Amino acid sequence: MYRWIFATASKFGATCARETAKRTIRLAATLTTTELSTSLRCNVMGLSFPSPVGLAAGFDRHGRLYPSLPPLGFGFAEIGSVIPLPEPQRSLGVDFVNTILSQYHQPHPTPLGVSISMNRKTHPIRMADDYLVCMERLWKYSDYFTINLGVRAGPDLHMAEYDTTLHNVLTATKKKQVSLSQTTGLYRPLVVKVDINRGNTDSLISRVQEFAFDGLILSGDTKIGEAQRMLLLLEQAVRATHNQIPIISVGGIRKAQDATDRLSAGASLVQIYSGLVESGPFLPRRINALIDSPQLKISIQD
DSSP states (O other): OHHHHHHHHHTTOHHHHHHHHHHHHHHHHHHOOOOOOGGGOEEETTEEESSSEEEOTTSSSSSTTGGGSGGGTOSEEEEEEEOSSOBTTTBOOHHHHHHHHTTSOSSOSSOEEEEEOOOTTSOGGGHHHHHHHHHHHHTTTOSEEEEEOBOTTSOBTTSGGGHHHHHHHHHHHHHHHHHHHHHHSOOOOEEEEEETTSSOHHHHHHHHHHTTOSEEEEEOOOOTTOHHHHHHHHHHHHHHTTTOSOEEEESOOOSHHHHHHHHHTTOSEEEESHHHHHHOTTHHHHHHHHHTSHHHHHHHHO
8 A cells, every 4th residue: 555655656756755654654653553572672872772773864854753753663763954044945943943852751762863964055164063053952852963964965074175174073063062961961972974975985984983973874875776785885884993883874775674684784773764755654663573583683693
C-alpha cells in the first residue's frame, strides 16, 4: 500500500514525497506502538539510545515530528539544520525551533539532536557566530549538536577555500561547548557532519579528531547500487580513527540490511531519510528486528 502512495506522491516531486511520508508517520504513530528489546539499547557519546536507528537531519527541519518517532521504533532523531535567521524554503530560524522544542518534556524519551549551520548571506568572518547563536538558544532543549559544514547554493566549509573559516568554526564551537557546560551544568556532545562527496574527507576527519569532537557523522547521497562504496569509506574511517570516535552513518540506507551492514562495518549509530520516504514508517521496526536477530548480534559483536 505504502509503495503505491510513495509512487503517486513522487510524481509531484521530492518535497511532496517527503511531506506524504511525514503524514503517514504521524498517522502510524497514533495507531501503533513499538516495544523495543533492551538488547537494542546502546550508549554512545555519554547518551543512552533505545535503538541505534535514528532520523537524519533534513527530514524534520523544525522538530515538529519528534513526538511521533519513538512509537515507531526510532532510537533518536536529529532535526534541522537550524540557522539563526529564517530563510525561505530552508528554515524558519532558531527562535521558531526554540518555541517548538521548549514544549517537549525532558528528559526526552529518545535523544534529540540538533543540526546547526549558517545563514547563506553571513560573511565568512562572522560564520562562527551563527553556530554559536544556535548553540546558546537551544542548549537546554537539545541532547547533542551536529556541526553541519555545507549549505546548498552557499558557503561549503568542506572545501579548501574555506579552511580558515572551518578552523574558526571548529575552534569557536568547542570553546562554546566548554563554557555552556560550565555555566548550565549540562554537557551536550558535539558532532561534525562530513559529506564524502565534498572536499577532502580524510583531512576533514583528521580535523574532527584534532579538535576532539564527540562524534562524526559520515554522510553521502549514495545512489541505488552504490552501497558498497559507502561501506568501504565507512570501514576506512573506522580504521583512520582507530575506532576511538563514534561514527554515525547516513546516506543510502533504504532497507534493513543496509543499516545492519553499516553497524557491522563499525558504525555506532545509523540515520535514515531516503529509505523512510521510499519504504514508509515501519522501516525502523524492520531494522530493529534484524539487528535483534541472534545471527546479527554475533556479527556486530565480532
